[in-house]
Amino acid sequence: MRVFLELGWFFKERKKQYAIGIFLLMIVALLGVLPPRIIGFVVDEISRGTLTPAYLMTWLGVLAASALIMYVLRYAWRLMIFGSSIVLARNLRRQLFNHFTQMSPSFYQKRRVGDLMAHATNDLQAVQMTAGAGVLTLFDSLATGGFVIAAMAITIDWKLTLIVLIPLPLMAYLTNYYGRLMHLRFHDAQAAFSGLNDKTQESISGMKVIKTFGQEKEDVEDFRALSKRVVDENIRVARVDSLFDPTISAIIGICYFLAIGFGSYFVVNGDMTIGDLVAFTAYLGLLVWPMLAFGWLFNIVERGRASYDRIRNLLAEPVDIDDRKGALDIHPEGDIVFSLEEFKFTDDDRAALRDVRFKLKRGETLGIVGKTGSGKSAILRLLLREFENYSGEILFGGRSISDYKKKKLREAIGYVPQDHFLFSTTVAGNIAFARPEATEEEIHQAAQLAHIHQDILNFTEGYNTVVGERGVSLSGGQKQRISIARALMMRPELLILDDSLSAVDAKTEEAILESLKRTRTGETTIITSHRLSAIQHAHQIVVMDAGTVAEIGSHDELMKKKGIYYEMYELQQLEELVEQGGETQ
Amino acid sequence: MNEKQKELTGRDQWVVFKRLLVYLIPHKKMLSVAMLLLVLTVLGDVLGPLIIKTFIDGYLTPGNFPTGPVTGLALGYLFIQVSNVIISYFQLLKFQEAALKIIQQMRIDVFTKVQGLGMRYFDRTPAGGIVSRVTNDTEAIKEMFVTVLIGFIQSIFLIIGVYIAMFFLNVRLALITLILLPILFWIMYIYRKYSSIFYQDLRERLGQLNAKISESVQGMGMIQAFSQEGRMQDEFNEINEKHWKAGKRNIKIDGLLLRPAIDLVYTLALIMLLSYFGITSFNSTIEVGVIYAFVTYIDRFFEPINQVMQRLSIFQQAIVAASRVFDLLDEKDEAPAQKEAAAEITEGRIEFRNVSFSYDGQAEVLKNISFTAEPGNTVALVGHTGSGKSSIINLLMRFYEYEKGDILIDGVKVKNYRSSELRRKMGLVLQDPFLFYGTIESNIRLYNPDMPFSGIRAAAEFVQADKFIAQLPDGYDHKVTERGSTFSSGQRQLLAFARTMAADPKILVLDEATANIDTETEVAIQTSLERMRKGRTTIAIAHRLSTIQDAELILVLHQGEIVERGTHQQLLAARGLYHKMYLLQNGIVENVSH
DSSP: OHHHHHTHHHHHHTHHHHHHHHHHHHHHHHHTTHHHHHHHHHHHHHHHTOOOHHHHHHHHHHHHHHHHHHHHHHHHHHHHHHHHHHHHHHHHHHHHHHHHHHOOHHHHHHSOHHHHHHIIIIIHHHHHHIIIIIHHHHHHHHHHHHHHHHHIIIIIOHHHHHHHHTTHHHHHHHHHHHHHHHHHHHHHHHHHHHHHHHHHHHHHHTHHHHHHTTOHHHHHHHHHHHHHHHHHHHHHHHHHHHHHHHHHHHHHHHHHHHHHHHHHHHHHHTSSOHHHHHHHHHHHHHHHHHHHHHHHHHHHHHHHHHHHHHHHHHHHSOOOSOOOTTOBOSOOOSOEEEEEEEEOOTTOOSOSEEEEEEEEOTTOEEEEEOOTTSSHHHHHHHHTTSOOOEEEEEEETTEEGGGBOHHHHHHHEEEEOSSOOOOSSBHHHHHTSSOTTOOHHHHHHHHHHTTOHHHHHHSTTGGGOBOOTTSTTSOHHHHHHHHHHHHHTTOOSEEEEESTTTTSOHHHHHHHHHHHHHHOSSSEEEEEOSSGGGTTTOSEEEEEETTEEEEEEOHHHHHHHTSHHHHHHHHHHIIIIIIIIHHHO | OOSOOOOOOHHHHHHHHHHHHHTTGGGHHHHHHHHHHHHHHHHHHHHHHHHHHHHIIIIITTTOOOHHHHHHHHHHHHHHHHHHHHHHHHHHHHHHHHHHHHHHHHHHHHHHHHHTBOHHHHHHSOHHHHHHIIIIIHHHHHHIIIIIIHHHHHHHHHHHHHHHHHHHHOHHHHHHHTTHHHHHHHHHHHHHHHHHHHHHHHHHHHHHHHHHHHHHHHTHHHHHHTTOHHHHHHHHHHHHHHHHHHHHHHHHHHHHHSHHHHHHHHHHHHHHHHHHHHHHHHHSOOOHHHHHHHHHHHHHHHHHHHHHHHTHHHHHHHHHHHHHHHHHHTOOOBOOOOOOOOOOOSSOOEEEEEEEEOSSSSSOSEEEEEEEEOTTOEEEEEESTTSSHHHHHHHHTTSSOOOEEEEEETTEEGGGSOHHHHHHHEEEEOSSOOOOSEEHHHHHHSSOTTSOHHHHHHHHHHTTOHHHHHHSTTGGGOEEOGGGTTSOHHHHHHHHHHHHHHTOOSEEEESSTTSSOOHHHHHHHHHHHHHHHTTSEEEEEOSSGGGGTTOSEEEEEETTEEEEEEOHHHHHHHTSHHHHHHHHHTTOGGGGGO
């Protein structure tokens, strides 16, 4: 129940709606006591033969009026309470999303997309349930239960009420027990289902392999086995689930039996009338819901609390990279000085970078090469200020990059990542991502520079073609080139290509590099690549090895040095240059 | 999640529903048992109040209690209660079991169908969508069977039972209460009519909302790098707001037409009962027990209706889900068919004869391709991205059906081989080696239980994968998780080689197998490739010309046509496109302009 306290701020925020809603709920519960009582009165008059039309009309009138009032009030409290609960969901969702946009990459590295999605969907749903159905169940079951028992005890007979209530706690206990059992089994069933899901996902992703080896039938057999497990686990759930209704009707049956048995005794003794007995059994029917509701309430509240804890933890996650006080509100410009002593990724003891130092004059191109894991990407990510926990300094235009407003720094950098991520909007929308206000000409221009313009014109709807589920309909090379166009749209002071030409063939690569060279004369460019042809013409090449700079210099200098770079170059060109290259030149 | 909800007319929904019912037929035995149990349960439900009525009118009102008959009634009542509990437990369980089995069959059908579809289908359908068809959509149908359909059947039986009992007690009153049915159906009809619109709208908004969150979270790096947080927040808020409004509309419609409305009808029914009994009592005597029984029956009658109404939205969802599943089952894009001829691939001579091909039936991606790969030779395909290299392999592997020209292996049309023969004799190594969840061994073995372990080890050794496998903690039993992300791309490549070598194909097809790999790993890969190619006809795509210099035939493709063909030396001497590509790849840019 603590979750109601934790959500107190929200109930306070909407105290009018909740107060009115709960008040109406109480009135409905109170009016709900009327029908059985009226039945009882009428039955008594009938059995005594004293019923008059006026008496009947009065009570039926009361019944009709209360029914109409209840209809209106029921509608109204739903609007108040359920309406508030979706306001809570909406506001929390907005907070969560805004929070997501402020989280740094290290936050996203620690978490999987699926988990974050689960918080934004299932957890929010559970909290909404707590603020809606939870509040309703709490007050309604207490009010209905209370009023009905009071009506039974006061207007009929308190002794009979006590007797009949005896089996009811057993019902609350059993349904609660089943609930817990079900929860466990349901968990297993969910696990089996998600296993089936993974299996399907894998089979579809690996369809070509399966087809290549002709193993379609075997794969279906594997699927059949897994789907059988899903059925088995769900039958285990059904075995518990099917207990609920029979148990409830068994216990209610016992209550009726007690009511009729002892009730008859009281009737015969003259303590009660027959009408009372009929009314009493009708009241019993009204008690079922509050009993069950209490079981559900614990369930809802338990889920709500766990979910709300998770959401709060997520929202409490601090924004780890923020602007300094008095941060510069200008775009950085000028030379870049990278002078780093050491940098470690969080949760990693090994230094990702050590003693990495280089200077890059404005307008020049820097190439960074090295094996996977040598630290190429780490350098770029530090430049983007994705991490700050390093020793050393990174200067851009003579000032530390941390001195600039984060927004200004990022606006000066056009970044093309390794894993080209495109949004599910049009091609034009993707290219103009950083500048939604850009004109058509500007978009086409950027596309031309990235040598994707011609490809785009060949798409069914040209620039208006929508990029599918993470760009499924585009080739890797096309996605890379759209990413490049997207970065070029910003006319960035610093352009970073993080191995972004890997899926592009040699001819296109050459053409893109050429157009960059032509148009970006005053601005700085950094390129990392596996393929040396992409960085060969850079003013300066940094060769990374195991997190540190192994060699630095221009292509010619490095070739002369006959070190790692030379070796890499030779390896790549071994046959061409050594065996036959001479012949062709 | 972000796919468009289909618009279904009432007629469409009915068609889908009828087709769903067909799935019940194989389970009619189990279902009949469940139905029989249901009839017994309803019988018990209806008899209980009747016994109490008998007690009230026969013994309580007159006030005499002969021990024998009263004990009999009490025991009878208890017996009915107890047996009812047991029967209804099995009834509920049987229905659920049947629903689960039905869904299992449907899932297997869908999955089998998916396995038989051609690559064309997978090209145009996102994987996530297909997975949803197989699992989530069928799950929605299961929910419908379990919560709506079963509940519906139970309600109908109960209503029938209750009416029979009421007619038995008092024909006139029972006739009067019949008027409740059209009222209830009318409410149900109105509710369904409006809620289906509002509810569908809400689902759609939720889909958009989740798609937006999912995409933003995945692309957050880009959003931040381009300083678009503000714009994304605005876009999200707009969707969030619309979703909230849709939610509010649903609360209103539910509040107007669900439980509050049904409860209103319930009170109306009570008023009808009391007026009838009241008015009749002015002229004749009324048995109190009958009033009791009617009040109880009317009470019982409304609870299941409330429950079914509340779950109608599940019905709606399930019908939409089912229509998507059926669309997939009706998909025509099947994998290319093979003749069941007994031809065997012995030498491995591959011949393309004037093959033209188009993915969409409009733009040809291959134009008049002809070449022959002699047994044991290597034919290399080079060209710009989109030049048609992969399409040649796709046709050879029978991922797509071709219409013009022909492809022959050992002089026999590739269409005429049995599928199993083609799969056994042709080995394909993909650009992105796909590893399955399992172990190193299971990834090399795949579903070939007969392959001895020595064969697996030999295959790994052959491609030089044994060294890194030996270094893994569990060797060949080492777990492969999440598509093998714990392995480097080079290691994944070697495992894919081993998998192919374990199958010992006659023909080797390499699809851009050498792109995207560190220079160092590549040395090991090159050596393995050379070994693998020995004695096998090989069709290879390579980005780097260095890997295919010893090929017997190099085809240079450009926009779907073979523009140059010959050996490495011949092509260099010809100083054409190949020569240019070669110079570019070696970074000898200056020479290109000459």
